[in-house]
Amino acid sequence: MIDIIKIAEKLVETPADIQVELDNSKCLKQFKFSKCSTCHQVCPEKAIKIENNKILFSKDKCTSCGLCLSVCPNEAFYSKPSFFNLVLDKLDSDKITSFSCQKSKQKESNKFNCLASLNEAILVQTALKTHGLILITDSCNKCNYKNKALPLINEKVTLANNFLEIIGSRKEITISEKLDMQKNKLSRRQFMATVSKNLAHVGASAFSSNKDKNNTISKSRLILKSIVEKDKIQTKKQTELPFFQVTLNKDCDLCLKCSELCPTGALFSQVKKEHLRLRFQTLKCSGCKLCLDACPRASLNIASLTNTALLKRNLILKKSKVSRCSSCGRLLTDKEQNTCLSCQKKKTFNSNIESLFA
Ligand code: SF4
Ligand code: SF4
Ligand code: SF4
Numbered sequence: 001m002i003d004i005i006k007i008a009e010k011l012v013e014t015p016a017d018i019q020v021e022l023d024n025s026k027c028l029k030q031f032k033f034s035k036c037s038t039c040h041q042v043c044p045e046k047a048i049k050i051e052n053n054k055i056l057f058s059k060d061k062c063t064s065c066g067l068c069l070s071v072c073p074n075e076a077f078y079s080k081p082s083f084f085n086l087v088l089d090k091l092d093s094d095k096i097t098s099f100s101c102q103k104s105k106q107k108e109s110n111k112f113n114c115l116a117s118l119n120e121a122i123l124v125q126t127a128l129k130t131h132g133l134i135l136i137t138d139s140c141n142k143c144n145y146k147n148k149a150l151p152l153i154n155e156k157v158t159l160a161n162n163f164l165e166i167i168g169s170r171k172e173i174t175i176s177e178k179l180d181m182q183k184n185k186l187s188r189r190q191f192m193a194t195v196s197k198n199l200a201h202v203g204a205s206a207f208s209s210n211k212d213k214n215n216t217i218s219k220s221r222l223i224l225k226s227i228v229e230k231d232k233i234q235t236k237k238q239t240e241l242p243f244f245q246v247t248l249n250k251d252c253d254l255c256l257k258c259s260e261l262c263p264t265g266a267l268f269s270q271v272k273k274e275h276l277r278l279r280f281q282t283l284k285c286s287g288c289k290l291c292l293d294a295c296p297r298a299s300l301n302i303a304s305l306t307n308t309a310l311l312k313r314n315l316i317l318k319k320s321k322v323s324r325c326s327s328c329g330r331l332l333t334d335k336e337q338n339t340c341l342s343c344q345k346k347k348t349f350n351s352n353i354e355s356l357f358a
């Protein structure tokens with residue numbers, strides 16, 4: 001057995017005392033057309049209702065399980081104190097860390113109300129910052145939340161491991177019913193991560209420097225984005241990643257409602273060389289689907305990104321030649337021809353004045 005591996009002692013203050021809060025200003029439901037109901041669907045306590053297309057959050061029913069925290073694309077649900085501060089500031093970089101829930105009999109692990117509250121960014125960060133992460137699910141099968149929580153845990157862990165693999169990290173997140181080092185012998189990936197000194201750099205600095213000009217991007221997305229930007233993508237494997245790919249069909253008429261509303265700036269428009277372009281940056285997209293809900297022509301589609309080659313790309317989804325006003329040079333809209341509306345009005349006003357003095 002590899003004796004340099006020690007399981008981290010209880011490093012994190014128990015997050016059982018977290019309070020779950022809703023910041024309505026971040027909820028996509030402020031746009032009447034938004035069909036987002038992810039939090040409502042995941043809440044096992046019916047603490048989240050939708051009435052008149054608005055989220056109603058009953059704190060008295062909430063058990064602070066945190067499932068809503070890991071699924072809301074805009075981080076409208078958040079915890080007090082923040083999970084990021086609770087977990088990430090206190091991890092021990094020399095050890096493998098284990099997380100379990102309050103019901104777990106595993107004394108040595110760091111406890112959460114529910115493991116499904118941990119999103120892929122927290123999992124990736126933890127694995128990168130330590131020698132790997134084990135999620136202990138010894139009590140999940142007896143838990144009332146298992147039908148909602150277990151699929152979520154599996155989904156997040158798969159996405160996080162896929163992500164770790166493509167950035168060339170040998171850290172790994174494993175799910176285990178028991179924290180038994182004899183049984184849970186380290187995989188080759190974990191062992192290599194432990195002995196390989198030159199891996200220490202991977203993503204490590206991303207934790208403290210998640211600055212981005214666009215502050216509407218959620219903290220989780222900024223973290224993943226900064227890791228991808230910093231580290232080389234080491235494998236071109238086709239695998240499901242915690243990123244999204246938006247595509248357009250031929251019905252798009254470049255009305256730009258999607259890019260005007262996109263809360264993260266992932267979709268944006270640009271005029272270059274007399275062409276109007278609708279562009280998309282994968283790393284910024286949260287998968288919120290507001291663009292799909294906003295499009296009057298149902299021209300957009302979204303799917304999980306599987307092509308690693310597209311990760312860092314800034315794609316042109318559509319481009320079309322634009323015309324300019326013959327008088328002032330401003331870009332013309334669909335309803336204007338040759339001259340923009342304000343130049344047309346100015347011309348009419350001037351000719352009226354002239355006719356008065358004629
Ligand atoms: S998941 Fe988030 S954005 Fe969507 S309805 Fe719930 S709070 Fe709003
Ligand atoms: S923390 Fe759990 S119980 Fe509370 S609103 Fe979120 S999903 Fe529902
Ligand atoms: S591109 Fe669409 S799905 Fe992605 S963040 Fe913008 S609005 Fe949301």
